Amino acid sequence: MKEKFSVVTSRCVPLNIENVDTDQIIPARFLKATSKKGFGQNLFRDWRYDGEGNPKADFVLNDPTYGGCILVAGKNFGCGSSREHAAWAISDYGFRVVVSSFFADIHKNNELNNFVLPVVVSEQYLADLFECIYSDPSTEVTVDLAAQTITNLKNGHTATFDINPYKKHCLMEGVDDIEFLLSKRSDIERWEADRRDACK
Amino acid sequence: MANTLFDKIWDAHVVTDIKGGPSQLYIDRHYCHEVTSPQAFDGLRTRGLKVFRPERTICSPDHNIPTVNQDKPIVDEVSRNQVETLLRNASEFGLTLFGLGHPKNGIIHVIGPENGLTLPGYTIVCGDSHTSTHGAFGAVAFGIGTSEVEMVLASQCILQPKPKTMRITVNGKLKPGVTAKDIALYIIAKMTTGGATGYFVEYAGDAIKALSMEERMTVCNLSIEMGARGGLIAPDETTFEYVRTREYAPKGEQWDKAVAYWRTLYSGDDAVFDREVLFDAADIEPRLTYGTNPGMGIGITETIPEPPADETAKASYMKSLEYMGFEVGQSLIGTPVDYVFLGSCTNGRIEDFRAFAGYVKGKHKAPGITAWLVPGSWAVRKQIEAEGLDKVLNEAGFELRQPGCSACLAMNDDKVPAGKLAVSTSNRNFEGRQGPGARTILAGPLVAAAAAVSGVITDPRK
Incomplete structure (x- = not known):
């Protein structure tokens, strides 16, 4: 059982860059670990630190102005490699929600499987949200999974977002797909015995 | 009815559809490398599980391995540990492993096809986004995360929302000096890096049909680079000829039966795609x-x-x-x-x-x-x-x-x-x-x- 997800209210970390690929979220040289722990310290490693390991002042994670557990990112977030380490890094760093106008498929699944909620909003809503955060870094946002709404508490702008009912159930109840699949093993055996195609 | 190549293969593998949710999809072939699997095997141990269908998973270390002195221990300690972890996991869970030094070792997406482990009509997954390579054989092949690797190991199934379908047709003849890589880079530039997200792509047209299996693999391999869930090409004589002599391919009567089935795997004339895109091979030059x-x-x-x-x-x-x-x-x-x-x-x-x-x-x-x-x-x-x-x-x-x-x-x-x-x-x-x-x-x-x-x-x- 994982922590159940219901309502999150938080300030936001703005990352207004498009096509952020998972190599940027967590570079390949940090994928050699054999556990899921500790990836947060290398989240956005090469944007966050220089070659000597010193924080780069101009990167948003190093800017004390911004904080909170909601990451707001430009469109096509998480493209590229399927590495789930990217979702582990985001979760381990402390983010519980990622807001963007568009997510890459595999990464979106990986976030959901790690109880990080990807919230898809319109490009307009995203642009408005970025503007609010940049003009007032204390801007808070509420994400309500049950109601499937996101609300910018600064200006009251609310939008609804999609999530398939099954995944919503998983997040709200703190259960994962494996538990579901294990309960289906006898169905799977029956299906295997009945299959007619030549891949048997 | 959709009647696309993709729908035929996908639908044949749905164990059940969850109401309002994803499909429970059966996986015929699971490839496994050292980087995206250790946490999945840990998950099995934590839950006290065995691998449900060990014969369907093939392991090969490829990401971390040096390209010189492979007969000697890997110098980088962390890399060595990850490669050895795959070795231990394969042994503990009874999986086929083509380890370092094995004549069948290599990049998992190269060795699968060359050994006949990738077959038309299959569903194929791997914790690697370039799993789409295997679509060249008329298989539904796509990359997954480590949680999903654990699901496949535990149940031979994953839960996946069914993607939309797109057909990309490339007609005409390629100019001399233009390779399959150039076709793919051309398509990706036209589609943009996220332009096919949410779709499973079928590549069609005479320029695609004229490609060898190796060239088709190059094209399908890059499907993910425009965001596509995967890309596939209808199997034909070129495919069968490539597969026929491979070690793990069906033999004798089984072969005839398989080919008869594979010949049904194409998009019908009445097939409906969510999106259709058309390109002319003559417009493609070497790409950068x-x-x-x-x-x-x-x-x-x-x-x-x-x-x-x-x-x-x-x-x-x-x-x-x-x-x-x-x-x-x-x-x-x-x-x-x-x-x-x-x-x-x-x-x-x-x-x-x-x-x-x-x-x-x-x-x-x-x-x-x-x-x-x-x-x-x-x-x-x-x-x-x-x-x-x-x-x-x-x-x-x-x-x-x-x-x-x-x-x-x-x-x-x-x-x-x-x-x-x-x-x-x-x-x-x-x-x-x-x-x-x-x-x-x-x-x-x-x-x-x-x-x-x-x-x-x-x-x-x-």
């Missing part, structure tokens, strides 16, 4: 990328285009060019190159080495160029030697390395130093992909060969 995603590409005679109008998009575009050290309006021809990489699951097969060797024959590697020529598998390397291509390469000043993913993602020692420019036949030009600060131009094997012998970006047709 100039930015930091594979969608940022041009024909070799073109110049770097103007940035998009939208402010955020423009800022991201200019950030890319700044990283690469290129300017709007610039032609890349004549740009000095430091490194050349031939290899990867995109272009590490025998035909890629034939193309490269064919170009450099009688010429010589340019001074100042570091070239890494990395076959995709031991079988590819053996074939290179059997055809005498290694001698051609040696005479031209090149050395053949040992198989692995190598400089494609630089998890081993094959790292391009910061600031250096590489022409790479791999699949990603992301910032730092080939090493921190490294700059990557993606291209086909002929453009790579031309850069390797001239030392600068050169049109291989000249």
